[in-house]
Amino acid sequence: MIIKDKINKVITDMKPSGIRKFFDLVAQMPEAISLGVGEPDFVTPWHIRDAGIYSLEKGHTYYTSNSGLASLREEICNYLDRRFNLKYNYKNEVLVTVGGSEAIDLTIRALISNGDEVLIPQPSFVCYVPCVQMAGGVPVPIVTKEEDNFKLTPEALKKAITPKTKLLVLPYPNNPTGAIMTYDELKAIVDVLKDTDIFVMSDEIYAELTYGTKHRSIAEFPEMRDRTILVSGFSKAYAMTGWRLGYVCAHPDIIAPLTKIHQYAIMSSPTVSQYAALEAVKKGDNDIDAMVSEYNYRRKVIFEAFNQIGLECFEPLGAFYVFPSIKSTGMKSNDFCENLLKEQKVAVVPGDAFGESGEGYIRCSYAYSIEAINRALDRIDKFVSSHK
Amino acid sequence: MRNQILSLLEQNAELKHDQIAVMLDMSVSEVEKEIQAMTEEGILLKSKALINWEKTDREFVTAQIELKVTPQRGEGFDKVAERIYQYPEVKSVYLVSGGFDIAVTIEGKTMKEVALFVAEKLATMEYVNSTKTHFILKKYKQDGVIFSQQGKDERVVISL
Structure with missing residues (x-):
């Protein structure tokens, strides 16, 4: 053999x-x-590490609920509201994942079936294409150009849309280019999307790292809110890469199937990391x-x-x-x-x-x-x- | 802008003026003008190296002395402090709140030398009522720098 x-x-x-x-x-x-x-x-930061250590001392060494500690989900929602004016219900619109990476994988697996096309602006993070392939979908790169400051333009988006387009990945602030999308630029994208059924996976893991301007999310637009899947995490904002903790926020009918996959594949995200993250979202703004x-x-x-x-x-x-x-x-x-x-x-x-x-x-x-x-x-x- | 220049220099006195200029969106000449002015105004005093002497063979001791002092009319504690800080053995002098009045740091070659300095020079000084000497046994952190921290980058060399 x-x-x-x-x-x-x-x-x-x-x-x-x-x-x-x-x-x-x-x-x-x-x-x-x-x-x-x-x-x-x-x-x-030490107070976050210390919260992790303290959680071990207290013996918090069990699984948490599949979707993550309720207190953490609640604080994630408070944080998103406080920093980005995004409103989510912690009871059924948040799932705590193993890094933003798991959130990306779950979202693509839950939404994409054979032949579905996924629009991926590039250059961008390396995992979107293989995740789409594993789900049986078709990755469709959209080239972003230096002359457009590597932003996704409505023209390029329009050109890439077909009847099979299921999902748009919106990877801003962007790794590797450092590009961001302003509110007006997002508005132009929303105008293209609003008459379609296309979902958006907005990978906002770098949302806190913007310079001279505050990050804006496509989930702020009421017409996009229920079909945007917001992916983020603690790695970049709080220097917590090794803790492997992220989250995904979306409409309850999206979070439910994501939680189903997460439940079978992961069970629950690491408990010690969740307690550390709780301290981070509550007291880490400084x-x-x-x-x-x-x-x-x-x-x-x-x-x-x-x-x-x-x-x-x-x-x-x-x-x-x-x-x-x-x-x-x-x-x-x-x-x-x-x-x-x-x-x-x-x-x-x-x-x-x-x-x-x-x-x-x-x-x-x-x-x-x-x-x-x-x-x-x-x-x-x-x-x-x-x-x- | 001044405070930003100072914060940058406080963290890293070796930072070049052209880089400070880039960091703060200033011209090099503006930065140099400010630094010059702040030096003249006695805001920027001195740049020094922070050294972990324990890793060398130099032998010396440091002590912190708590002094209880009777303030003088019209002078407060300033006159006494002035008489103390003139000694080259004295590395720092602070007026503090709480159980004592003046905190002094002293360096010497041996414990005996420091103890004698306290006994002969500080304890006998007019208006000084009492002294309490604490020898420093180990420095863990000074001026925001942790002594045991290794500068080694543990990250994998490339990650995407």
């Missing part, structure tokens, strides 16, 4: 990340300076503000530096990434990253890891100390100069 042949064909055919080779190369070079990390450099202020300083430094180096870069207003164009070097993204790693020992991520339309760009994270950022920028500058 050949074991390989027995594996589910959908999984076998699923494209592994196109930059596997590059990852392997990075792994062999632990001394490299990295700007490749997609998580905060801050450790989880932590967010402090981290955002720090990210903003670094953002300005790295944005300015890339433009000076000659790698043109549009100003990102969200998340903690810059997405400079490397087209002026004449190199492909992957070659640029491999050469940069070999010659100057700096690791950044090739843009095409986030969809074909990311070719010609690199993603650099500024979730690093200003000293590390400066060191990396010096080396990138040397690299670019030596290839002129």
Whole structure:
């Protein structure tokens, strides 16, 4: 028997990340300076960690209800109302998940059946396409362009819609580009969607990390509220990536089937993480503000530096990434990253890891100390100069 | 704007002026003008390195001294404080509320040296009524910096 042949064909055919080779190369070079990390450099604020420890001391080591602690769901709703003016009922419109990732997977699995088309603006986070494929759906990328600041335009959306379109993924603030959508830009998208039956999965995991402008959600629009699935979590806002905790908010008729899958696949999200998250949503607003202020300083430094180096870069207003164009070097993204790693020992991520339309760009994270950022920028500058 | 410049420098005195300018949307010359002015006004005093001496072979002791002091008419505690802070052995002097009046930090080569300094110089000073000496045994955190914290980045080098 050949074991390989027995594996589910959908999984076998699923494209592994196109930059596997590059990852392997990075792994062999632990001394490299990295700007490749997609998580905060801050450790989880102490009062949140302490709440997790305290919950263990109290012996809260059992399952919680499938949808998560009622107190946590209630505080998530208070938080969303307080920070983003979004109203959800904690009793039947919130599900606590294992990271935003599980929320994405659940949403796609619950909504998508064979042949359903899912619109995915790209460049964007890597998991939407494989999740759609696993559900038997058809991923339909929508290319977003630098000249539009990598925003989803109503024209591009209109063009991509077919009678089979079931779901639009709205990945803003965006990883890897740092693009955001303003209220008016969302309004234009709503105008296209309002006469359709298309659902929206709004991945707002970076909602707290915007600069100079407050994040707006498509769920604010009354005509979209009941067919928007809001995905978010604690990882980025509170530097809690390792706790693996997220949530999804939507109409009760969407949360119910999501909870059904969650109940069979996961049972309930980690209890200790839920208690820590409860402290975070209740008392973490100041932590967010402090981290955002720090990210903003670094953002300005790295944005300015890339433009000076000659790698043109549009100003990102969200998340903690810059997405400079490397087209002026004449190199492909992957070659640029491999050469940069070999010659100057700096690791950044090739843009095409986030969809074909990311070719010609690199993603650099500024979730690093200003000293590390400066060191990396010096080396990138040397690299670019030596290839002129 | 001044407070923002100061907060940045308080965290990292080595931050270059052109980077402060970028961070605060100012021009370099504006930043330098403010820093110059704040130095002249005695707001910006000095930049120093924070050192974990325990990792070196330098031997010295630090003590915190609580002083009870009788305030002087018209001078309050200022006159006494002034006489104390002139000594180079004295590293800090604060007027505090609570069970005592003046908190002094002293450095010396040995415990005996510090104890003698307190006995001979501070305890005998006019208006000083009593002293209580606490030797510092271990520093865990100073000026917002945790001494045992390793700067190592535990994150995986690339994550998407």
